[in-house]
Amino acid sequence: MEKAINSIIRALNQADATAPEWLHLLPAGEFKGVDGRGPYAAPDMDALIATFNREGHKLAVDENHSTDLAAKQGHAAPARGWIVELQKRADGLFGRVEWTPEGERMVAAKEYGFLSPVFLHSATKPFKVAKLLRVSLTNDPNLSDLKSLHSTEENAMLEQLRKMLNLPETADEAAVMAALTAAHTQQTAAAALMARIAEAAGVATDTAPDALVTAIQSRGKVSATDAENAELKTQLVSMQAQLTTLATTTAQDKATTAIDGAIKDGKIVPALRDHMISRHMKNPAEVESEIKLMPSLNAGGLxxxxxxxxxxxxxxxxxxxxxxxxxxxxxxxxxxxxxxxxxxx
Structure with a gap:
């Protein structure tokens, strides 16, 4: 468990160290601003990409619309990145960005979390986006339909946490955080108890569990008058039993959720429920991979x-x-x- 927690911490640190390569510039469907501006028709992404490619100009990524506000007042409005490529995707128009060193630092440090595009549009409603001009880093976005700057890494991190904590793919953020908190509490309590046992055994508090057991055994039987050591040994046995019970219960809960979901989806017949739960507890990854490949019995119905x-x-x-x-x-x-x-x- 300690290794898993440390892996999570390292992964979180790594996630903080990067800025995204692709930015979500426009949604795929009709949209409107939080301030009421719009509605804007679903963007013609092919036309916008054709215009961008034909003109051959990079699009600036600035801060808080400094190009449109600060620059007109004679103040500096440096670009923090440049959009060099546009791409059409199912959820909208994306732009590949080449960050400046300062822009990459600010985004990686999460000083900004959202984007605000600037574009030309037609005069009649629903407004048609005619040309994308630039995009701004902001913490007060007017378009709620765009992915945040850190949504990609957050989704990847959530998936990594599910795997580390042995949770099903359906576990949401709240379930992941609850499992992570429980794992951390369990690790902290176990570490504190192991430190006490190590101290009583006369070895370093960071001694590995196997070496600690060897050290205790080398001391021979505990004296009847050595009440503290006897109590610690009892606590160690109790803790091991509790951890075993917790692990079994957690595995059974996860297995039950996964298999009941598969039964509901028509992928497993109820008669195999107990068998599949037992298999899932032993090897959840294998069973969930099989379930993904199973056709639904409900698909054709009757x-x-x-x-x-x-x-x-x-x-x-x-x-x-x-x-x-x-x-x-x-x-x-x-x-x-x-x-x-x-x-x-």
Whole structure:
């Protein structure tokens, strides 16, 4: 657990050390400003990219619209980066930025968190974006549809934390933080107890667990009058039992959540629930990888099956087996089959 916590800390430090290469400049669909300006029609990203490529000019990345405000007052308005390439994506128009040293430092240090684009648009509503001019670093964005400057690294970090903490992919930020807090508390308590035991054993407080056990064993049996050492040994045994129980309970909770979700999605039949939970507790990564590849039994529903008979559809032995395996209510199954049979006539 200590290694996992240290890995998380190192990863967080690494995340703070970089600035994003691609910036989210415009959303894909219709949008409007927080201040009420707009609405603006969904940008024609192909046309905007064609204009950018045809003109061949880099687009400045400044601070708080200094190009439009400070520069007109005769003040300095240095660029903190330059947009050198535009790219069309499913969630909008993105620009590849070449940061200046100061711009990269400010963004990596998270002095700015958001972007505010400047563009020309038509005169009638919904306004049509005609040309992208530049983009500003800001902490007071007018467009809430754009990704923050640090959203990419935050999503990557969240995924890394899920893996480190052995959480399912569906775990949200709150669940990840709760697990991280619990892991940190557990590590702190364990470290404090191990330090006390090491001190009582006469070795350094940072002695590795295996070496500590060897040191305790080398001292022979604990004297009946050595009450403190006896208490510490009891606490060590108790702590190990608690950690084992906690690990088992956590693994079972995660397995139950994952398998119940797969059953709900129709990827696993209820009859295999206990078996799959047991497998997930032993190897969650393997089971979750299998679940991803499993087709959903709900995908085709009952719509691909036609029941024989007239208006009252008879239930077959095959139906009975399917109902038992999937935990479907027999009456609901029969009603659905009846309705579907009627559509097929």
């Amino acid at each position: 719509g691909t099956r036609k029941q024989p008979g007239a208006e009252d559809v008879a239930m077959t032995a095959e139906d009975d087996k399917l109902i038992a395996m999937m935990g479907i209510d027999p009456k609901a199954y029969a009603d659905t089959a009846k309705a579907l049979h009627g559509k097929g006539n």
